Amino acid sequence: MARSRLLPDNFTLYLIATVTLASLLPAQGVFADALAIATKVAVSLLFFLHGAKLSREAILAGIGHWRLQIAVVATTFALFPVLGWALSPVLRPLVTPDLYTGILYLCALPATVQSAIAFASMARGNVPAAVCSASASTLLGVVLTPLVLGLLLAQDAAMGDLLGAIGRIGVQLLLPFIAGHLLRPWIGDFLKRRTSVMKVVDQGSILLVVYAAFSHAVIDGLWSQLPLSAMAGLLVVCGVLLALVLSVTVWGSRRLGFSKEDEIAIVFCGSTKSLITGVPMANVLFAANVAGAIVLPLMVFHQMQLMVCAVLAQRYARRPADPALTAAEAAKA
Template structure:
């Protein structure tokens, strides 16, 4: 079982295939303009559907656990950016300048929702708190991510005005999300009956954005600017970043006296970075010619976090399962 967690999932294989396709057959000319319109529409539809799926009751169920939420938010929007900024002199020489810009962008992103909750559930953690923290992180990312990107990349002209970027994100991502959530009472049943279609839109929109971003990057010479050693260095940078965050979130949860269930939620919600939010935001925040290189670290980190957290969740689950028989034996002796 643990071995299967180390293998890439189907969506990761689709991402690799999309990058290969964009490298061999990049979109250009009139097709690229049509693709840009289609990409914007697909991303807006994606966030509309996410808004329709989000249950208000599930958020309210975990919203009272404010100490846990503060730790998760601090890990996502404070710890990650500080590590990216502080480790720059050590890690930037391992990769190219554009790839390290992608690392800084990765550090500014919100947490995932689906995978974080799935891992918390697998590890038998505090699921209502995980739903609340992950959902809040996504919404906070609309405001925090552009501001953090502006702070971390103050010398990068590709990003532009952070406040203007917040406005674009609000129109393209948050507004469809809010409309979807307002329409939830009328359309949630319809969407639940069509889970397969939802999955196609969910994954298809991301693949479309990745194809568009890498098409621009390839035409501008992405692969000629990223040598193999830089890709190897990027793998090392992502591994170091993930290891540090997992270690620090675990230590913080135990030092602050959280229960094991809360620790699990803090570790899995505080260490994740969202591909679903990150790729569309990069498409809004950055110029088309650099977006491909900037999302490359996110794609690699995404797969790494899934594999490592899959193994970690199983270890948590085994420990919890082993504690149940031991408690039963102790009670029977008493």
């Protein structure tokens, strides 16, 4: 196990630096107003570019494996929320009310795309199915995330009007995504040749939203209201959720008779949660003064899932090669 796998990646360090900057120099006044506009533009651009990157061929290639796709959707939008809700008596006392709302929000989010596919590839899993599952999860999340969250929060006023929330997500996230995908035949190759630009837009948009969200939260007294015990409790809660979901997906995949390659796709697509989708969506769903606390569990879970899944992918990759697959590959050579 490489030691580097257990260290934060560069983007996580950027996130920490952004939260620190917002804590020391929060955006206020005219700058905060300009930042709000810039954030909306950046997020719309982010989803436009993600729509343009989405491969229709990859989706069609994986749709035929409907049992695997149902398993991933069920894990992402049913198992996670049920665990977050059912474990409320145990988890809620460990954190503050806003952090627990953030945990429920985390449970309702779609799967990550890049990380899930990368881990499935590293582990020698069913990569086409992983691409399909992760992409479909992002699209379904536009509608399912606010619906599931509305059920979890019930009478909680943190999210406001449910239909209004879905409408705002549709306008700010889904429409740019669809526009980007429709323009893919003309701009897809151009974007493929400029992956470094895409990475800057990806990470820059998220950092901008995080800075804006935490600026509001800091001004409203986030850190003065957040005891160290709650931060420690948050680490425990994220660890418990991740361990339970990984255990259930591994056990369930084997009980349902999936191949090892399919199991890998289910585990990595079902157990991960998208930071790139979750941070902008929180900015749309929640009031500015609570959005910072809401995304904090997601940021902690994001780093935890990267470290744990990297180790798990390495373990899968060390398994002996399937003789049947090896023979088939040799025959094609």
